[in-house]
Every structure is written in structure tokens, then in C-alpha cells.
Amino acid sequence: MALLLLKTMTEAQFHHAVQHRIAQTAVGAAALRNQGARGIVKSCRDYFEQIDLGKFFEAMPNAADYQRFLDAQTNQLLAEFPVTVRTSWGVARKALNLFFRDVVYNKYFAEKYQLPDSLPENHVALANLEVPLDRDVALGIKRCYKRQLPPWYSIKSLTPDFSKELQQKANELAHQKGIARVHLDLVFWRSKKGNS
Template sequence: MAREGWAEDVRSHLAVASVGGSTLRMQSTEGGVKRAREFLISSIPLTQFSSFSDLNYADFLNGQAEALALKLPRPEDGRPNWGAARKAINIFMRLCAMNKDLHQGFNLVSIEPYLEVPLDSHVVKKIDREIGSAYAKNFRIKNLTSQLSSEIQSAATKIAMDKGLHRYELDVLYWNSASLI
């Protein structure tokens, strides 16, 4: 089997796998999953990341979240859903970083310290439990702001450091972990 184009095939596959119906349930108007998948495929190449600093990655992530949010209007009022966009991008980046072919092929080790844990109610509840915070009390992905996301990500960074993990790896421990027991 020829492996030419393999990395791009894997990247596209992970873009589709990143955003399922449950990822964006009640987060966007009809067609949101398709629009998010198309955005991830067309707008997030992995070739650029090996030279990124933390500020480069933060700027990139903020810009991409704003752009994708415009494609994910909230069903109740049509406003851009920044939280859902950020979640979709972070899930995609986590899957790429954990994939052996993409991790090595695109030197994603260089951005692992900057990757965020994808936020949802499962993850936020676990963060609260670990540090005694109360973020989950009123947490809704569609109401997530940049400031609140930053606060929760800072808490996740401390937890990850204590566990000897990168922040994005907490998703493996936290997301839907109750169903694994």
C-alpha cells in the first residue's frame, strides 16, 4: 500500500471523528456538524505548528475559534457559538497530538504544552472535584467565554502538572469517565 498522502488522510479522518452529533448536540443550527468538520479539514493544517511558541498557538487558536464560531450559530438566537467552536478545535488537536503518525510527522510534540483540554460538563466537573472550584455549577458550553475558558484551562494546567501530564491529556481521564467504570 502506498503511504503517499497518508498523513493528510489521517488528518481528514480525525477531523470527521472529532465532531459527532453528541459533540455539538443543541449547540448549533442544522448542519453544524458538517460545517465544523469542513472547517477543521480546510482551515487547520498541521504543517505550521512545529515553529509555534505559546503565544503563536494562542493567537492561532483564538482566531480559529472566532472563525469557526461564525459557522456554528446558536439555535436559540443565531449568535456565534465560541464555546462549541473551541471545543471542536481542541478535540481535533487532541486526536492529532495522540496519533502516532501525525505526532511524529508534524512534530506536534512542540505544541503539546500549549494544547487545551476540550471543555464540556464532564471535564469541568472533574476539574472542580480536583481543585475544589465551582465552575460546573453554571457551566454551559454555549455560554463559554474566552475569559472563563482561560480560568478553567489555568486550573487544568495545575492539575496536569501534578499528574505529570500535558493539559490536553486530562481529557482521557475526565471525559465521560463515569461510563467507563
């Protein structure tokens, strides 16, 4: 009887529920462990829930527009962090890139925003997304470019300049592999040295 009282979920409510789910699962405790503050994962999850995904998909096709969008989101998320980690630019950027990767990997958002189904076209559509940087990914990229990159220390110490350098190399590598660079996380995450 109680089920009869429930109202039909609208499409907007459904997409909001899906965004809530992705916001809660995209960044787990393991992704941001040892980042120096309690509450950082909750700050990320709360922030992800209020991101306007329409603006994300609108900015995504143009490299300059997407970079401006991502930089603004990074700064806004940093402002939501506990005071002791508000200088951890790399942590905020990694968290956002994990969230946006999971958004485009989601069937419902891919359909809603008409991402192409075929892999070659999909890789082109996702070309401006950044690969979420962490130790595994950074060292995987560095293995491919030997002495061309500075040493990797930690996500907490990642600067915008070093991130840009790694992302450029990631873009070159992804182009060679015929994929979007966001997918390099699949290649390097918990990989053995020989897998790159």
C-alpha cells in the same frame, strides 16, 4: 486489472487522507448535541479539513504563538457556523480542541512533526494544548478546586474568560499529575466522582 491503473499515493496525499479522516471523526454528533443548530457538526468537519497542520505544529511549542493561533482558528470556525450559533464561542473552542487532540494522538502526524515518544518529553511538547472543555471535564476540574471557580452552565455559554480560568486550573492539575492538560480529558471523560 483495475488495480494496476491506480497510481501510488504520495506522502502528501496520504497525510491529506489522514487529516480528512480525523476531521470526520474528531467531532461526533454526541460531542456537540444540543448546541442549537443543524449543520454545526458538518461546519466543523469541513473547516478541520482545510486547517494547515504545519502552522499548528509550528505554533504549538510557544504558549503565546499557540494562543494566537488557537484564538484565530476559533474566530474563523465561528464564522463558518450556522447563523444561529455564531456566538457560541465555547462550542467552536471545544470542537477545535477535540480535533487538535486527535491530530497529536495520531501516529502519522506525531512522526511527521517529530513529537517525542517518551511520555515525559511528550507531555512537555503538548503542554500548550488545551483540554477540550465540556461538562465532565469542567466539573472534574471544579471538584479539585472546590469553591475557587464559578459555576459551570454549558459549553454553549462558555466565555473566553471562564475558559481561560478553567484552562489555568487544568494546567495546575495536569502539572500535579505529571501530564499535559490535553490528557485530562482521559481522566474526566465519563468518570465517576472519585476518579479525579
